[in-house]
Amino acid sequence: MNGLTPESIEKLYAAALDPALWGGALTALADDLGAFGAMVHSMAPDPEDSIMHVGRLDPDLTRLYLEKYQVNPMSRMLIDRRPGEVLAAMSVCGGVPALSRTAFHSDILAPQRVAEVTNLLYGDWGDALTGGYAFCLDPREAGGTAAHLAALQRASPHLTQAIDLARHFAGAVNRNWQALLETISAPAMLTTGEGRVILTNHGGEAVLRRGAWLRLQGGRLVATHAAAQAKLAKAIRAASLRPEAADRPTRLAIAAAGGGPPCLAVIGSAPIIPVAEIGLPRPGALLILQDPATRPDPLLLRELFGLTDAEARIAAHIAAGRSLGSASEREGVAHSTARTHLQAVFGKVGVRSQAALAGTLARLPMRGTNTDCER
Known part of the structure; x- marks a missing residue:
């Protein structure tokens, strides 16, 4: 554990610019630092806004963690720690003996034989509660936790700078998307595959304010007319899952809740959209609407x-x-x-x-x- 290799550093900064590469970069980091797996994460107040990328960790357990176990003894402890700190989180929480009595240990840690989790906390997350890098050590690797922590401390400048770069790049992408949306004269908005609205232009905001066809519910885009919701959700989900079909957008007539003419929507795939500081490795949906109430200016x-x-x-x-x-x-x-x-x-x-x-x-x-x- 003499630090990060040039190859790992190259992968790390490449992942900062392309979130789809985080898996390979984290695997390389884990190998360099004497861990069997690694993750980079941002824990948001709304669990659905949290982001996690993993390297060599069970993807099914990662999904379970995001759905059920983001709030656990270790994450609660990390919220109060200072940015830039490097620590052995399981030991701080009492180690395996203390955690073994929790469902979090039996469902997440034990199936992967995690004996220690070390963390490098990232400080400037904005609205996120906590986050940064975490490395998972098995029982054999946990015997060298002190050496691992020293190596992690030496690697921290590169690790922190990579997230800085990812946040800067994500902000630039979002600004470019916003500028693009404002050039579209029709109401338009950008959503995740689950319908969570990321960006909208002025026309899109006006449509949402009117609430005749579309509105926000818990940050998600929903059809005001209940019968149109299933079709809207299906079209948005399909656009996010089939980026290769970007040239075949879905066209919907979204009925008005109180009667009146429908709003016509064209829903297509959008390229990768970073919805948080470390990105989201999948595309979303771009919606362009035709408000029947508009008139030529x-x-x-x-x-x-x-x-x-x-x-x-x-x-x-x-x-x-x-x-x-x-x-x-x-x-x-x-x-x-x-x-x-x-x-x-x-x-x-x-x-x-x-x-x-x-x-x-x-x-x-x-x-x-x-x-x-x-x-």
Whole structure:
């Protein structure tokens, strides 16, 4: 146990940039430091937000740990320890004799012959309760716990810096995703496979605030109309499990809870999205919605086609499916004046009929509900 090899250090920093590589990196770290398995973890107040990557540990027991045993004698103790500390957690909690009386020991530790767990605590987790690296020692390896702890202390600068890098990279990815979502003129949001909303643009926030079709329940996206929930959850889950099918998104019509037109949703796979500081090694789902309450924005029509303000307002009414007579009444102008504006719009947009104009404008990006045209 003379420290980390160059190969392990290379794997460690590669995992910081690609969370799918944590398993191999942790296995290499365990070998270097005299442990049979290792993990990197972040324990969040909401267990569903916790993250754990493991190397050479039983994946079924890892899932059981996340589902049932995140709060255990050792994790409770670690919450109060100082960042950067290296310690033998089982010994601090009384060792095997004390822990052997717990279900945590019989269900998680004993099946893997864990005789000691050592920890390097990471300090700057934000909202997380505790976390960092943990190494599992079997009875033979536990005899060299002192040497292992010394090696872990020497390796701590690289280990800590790797999480620093992962957090920085995850933040950059999230910022890029947020910028991308804001370029989408339609309501859009990014979720995990379980429907937990990670990011949303302004349009998506507006849809959630209205609550007519979608709302948040415990951080998860759910359909307000109960009959639509199963289809929504299935589509999101399928998108997250089949990233290779990103070119075949699912299209749903999500019914409104109190009646009215449905919200149309396109749900496709999103690339790997880090939802916490050390990432999540699977893709999520990208939802793009069409709010039936949206109307063309006259400002956008002016920008695109060089319309005057009056022409843009008449065009927006036609795009919303109104007749020219209705448009003239809403704008408070004579029918002949509205017709003159409409003829000018035809020439500037390059169409010859109201139907062609409405069809062309319906394909344009929407900028939310157009209250200007609702007079």
